[in-house]
Amino acid sequence: MSELTIIVRGVQRSFGSGDTLVNVLRGVDLTVEAGQMVALYGPSGSGKTTLLNLIGALDRPNAGQISVCGQDIVRMSDGARARLRRTSIGFIFQTDVLIPTYSAAENIDLALRLPRLGLFERRKRIKAALEAVGLSAWANHAPDELSGGQRQRVAIARALALRPALVLADEPTSNQDTRVAQRILKLFHGIAQAQGTTFIIVSHDPLIAEHVDVAYDLQDGQLVPHVVETLAPEGEPAR
Secondary structure (H helix, E strand, O other): OOOEEEEEEEEEEEEOOHHHOEEEEEEEEEEEEOOOEEEEEOOOOOOHHHHHHHHOOOOOOOEEEEEEOOEEOOOOOHHHHHHHHHHHEEEEOOOOOOOOOOOHHHHHHHHHHOOOOOHHHHHHHHHHHHHHOOOHHHOOOOHHHOOHHHHHHHHHHHHHHOOOOEEEEEOOOOOOOHHHHHHHHHHHHHHHHHHOOEEEEEOOOHHHHHOOOEEEEEEOOEEEEOOOOOOOOOOOOOO
């Protein structure tokens, strides 16, 4: 069995207090092995992004344990959590979060400067990442010269160029047509297989479930196995 990359046990997260208290996560358990691809489904507000932020050391739970890459990130200091994010976790947010005055290549380069990679290595990774998402010709274009889908692909390239142990992706295919979405998911799968990278993908896109190892729904603050609905023949109930 592969070394476990992520272990989540009894994680709770609430926001507010008193009459405004909202319990978003109510004792979530999750185990993900190195190289696995996992999808998280659920309606807006169900806690998918909250769970992603907790695993990515961007937030802390009210209760429970989270281990990432063999490290207890709940007990970890803020500085250690920041170093873990810079070196081992790639983030793909719902919004691209690109610096508007930087080109696509420069936006990726900035992320690679944080772990202090050398110039030659950064250039090699930038070229490979942009080629992988089909944006080699747009390397020197600023974000406002790109479409929404292209900007999102730059953000994906930025996360992958880090070559992290874990990629956390929030709606990575939301602005893409089916052909491009398929390409991105096949790219994720190839990286997972070749490098042992773990992917946790939050999505509403039913296509994702076809490309991952396991999928869950967040319901009432807990994870349950995702059920793929299929179209039934006319006159029969859907399953």
